[in-house]
Amino acid sequence: MAFELDRLPGVGPATADQLLAAGFNSYEALAVASPGELSHSTDIGEGTAAAIVHAAREAANIGDFETGTAVRRQREQIGKLSVLVDELDELLGGGIETRSITEFYGAFGSGKSQITHHLCVTVQLPETYGGFHGRAVFIDTEDTFRPERIDDIVRGLPDEVLTATMADRGIEGDATDDTALDRLVAHVLDRIHVAKAFNSNHQILLAEQARELAGDYASTEWPVRVICVDSLTAHFRAEYVGRGELAERQQKLNTHLHDLIRLANLHDAAVVVTNQVLSNPDAFFGDPTRPIGGHILGHSSTVRLYLRKSKGDKRIVRLVDAPNLPNGEAVMRITEVGLRPE
Ligand code: GTP
Numbered sequence: 001m002a003f004e005l006d007r008l009p010g011v012g013p014a015t016a017d018q019l020l021a022a023g024f025n026s027y028e029a030l031a032v033a034s035p036g037e038l039s040h041s042t043d044i045g046e047g048t049a050a051a052i053v054h055a056a057r058e059a060a061n062i063g064d065f066e067t068g069t070a071v072r073r074q075r076e077q078i079g080k081l082s083v084l085v086d087e088l089d090e091l092l093g094g095g096i097e098t099r100s101i102t103e104f105y106g107a108f109g110s111g112k113s114q115i116t117h118h119l120c121v122t123v124q125l126p127e128t129y130g131g132f133h134g135r136a137v138f139i140d141t142e143d144t145f146r147p148e149r150i151d152d153i154v155r156g157l158p159d160e161v162l163t164a165t166m167a168d169r170g171i172e173g174d175a176t177d178d179t180a181l182d183r184l185v186a187h188v189l190d191r192i193h194v195a196k197a198f199n200s201n202h203q204i205l206l207a208e209q210a211r212e213l214a215g216d217y218a219s220t221e222w223p224v225r226v227i228c229v230d231s232l233t234a235h236f237r238a239e240y241v242g243r244g245e246l247a248e249r250q251q252k253l254n255t256h257l258h259d260l261i262r263l264a265n266l267h268d269a270a271v272v273v274t275n276q277v278l279s280n281p282d283a284f285f286g287d288p289t290r291p292i293g294g295h296i297l298g299h300s301s302t303v304r305l306y307l308r309k310s311k312g313d314k315r316i317v318r319l320v321d322a323p324n325l326p327n328g329e330a331v332m333r334i335t336e337v338g339l340r341p342e
C-alpha cells in the first residue's frame with residue numbers, strides 16, 4: 001500500500017511533516033513505534049499517537065499471529081550477504097543474514113574492523129557475486145574507518161567481479177583499466193555513509209539517523225542493506241565504569257540494539273556489530289576472554305562469532321551462537337587486499 005500519511009487519523013500536513021522529519025517514512029516504521037516514542041519525537045499527544053500506530057499497523061498488516069508456513073516464507077526471503085571467503089560463508093549458512101544482528105567479537109587486532117570494511121564493499125556487489133547491490137552505513141566509534149582500506153579491498157576483487165560490478169554501475173572498462181578502477185572506487189566510497197560517534201548517546205542518535213537515511217534511499221536503486229557498528233561497546237564500556245552503573249549501561253545498550261534490529265527488519269538489512277573481549281585472568285575454566293556486554297548482548301545478537309589470531313595473517317572465526325546453524329570454525333587471512341581464504 002502506498003504510504004499516505006494524511007490517511008492516518010489526526011494527521012494533517014503539519015503533523016505529517018513532523019512525522020517525516022522524525023524518520024517515520026513508512027507504515028511499517030509507524031507500526032513498530034510505541035505511542036510514547038511517537039509523541040516524544042513530535043507534538044502529537046499520546047492518545048492520537050496510539051490511534052496513529054494502530055491505523056499504521058492495519059495498513060502495514062503487522063502484529064498478528066502467523067502460521068509456521070508464513071514464517072517459513074518470510075525466512076526464505078532473508079538475504080545472505082557474502083563475505084567472499086567460502087569457508088566463512090559456509091559456516092554462516094550462506095552468508096551474513098539480513099534482518100538480524102551479527103556480532104564479531106575478539107581481541108585487539110583480531111580483524112573485527114577489517115571485516116566491517118570488507119562488508120561495506122561486498123554489500124555493493126551484484127547479487128550473482130553474493131552482494132545486495134546496496135549501500136552501507138558505518139557507525140564509527142573508534143575512528144577506525146579508512147577509505148584507503150576500501151580502495152585496497154575494491155582493487156583486490158577478482159577481475160571477473162570487478163568487470164561485473166563496473167557493468168552493474170554503467171562504468172565503462174574492465175579490471176585492467178586504471179581510469180575505470182578509479183571511477184569504481186569513487187562510486188563505492190559514495191555508497192558508504194560513515195559517521196563518527198563521539199559518545200554512547202551520540203551513537204544511539206546516529207542509529208536513529210541511520211533510520212532516516214535508510215528511509216530516504218529505500219525506494220532508490222541503491223538502498224541501505226548493511227549497517228556496521230564498530231565498535232558497539234567501546235563507548236559504553238568507557239563511560240559506565242562503576243559496578244552500580246552496569247544496569248543503566250545494559251539498559252541503554254539494549255535500547256540501542258533494539259533500534260538496530262528494527263532498522264534491519266524495516267530495510268531487509270544486515271546489522272554487523274563488533275565487540276571487544278575483556279581479559280579475565282580470574283577465569284580458570286574455558287576461554288579466559290569473554291565479550292563485553294554480558295547476557296543482554298548475548299541474546300540480542302542473533303549470530304555471534306569469535307575471532308582469534310592464528311599464525312601470521314591467519315584468523316580463526318568460531319561460530320559461537322546461532323539459532324539455526326551448527327557451531328563450527330572457519331579460517332581466513334587478512335591480506336593487503338582484504339579478507340581471503342586460508
Ligand atoms: P581493535 O579494534 O583494536 O580491537 O582490533 P580489530 O579486531 O578491529 O582489528 P583490525 O580489524 O583493525 O585488524 C587489524 C589487523 O588487520 C592488523 O593486525 C593487520 O594484521 C591487519 N590489517 C589492517 N590493515 C591492514 C592493511 O592495510 N594491510 C594488511 N596487510 N593488513 C592489515
Ligand code: MG
Nearest residue numbers: 112113144230
Ligand atoms: Mg577495530
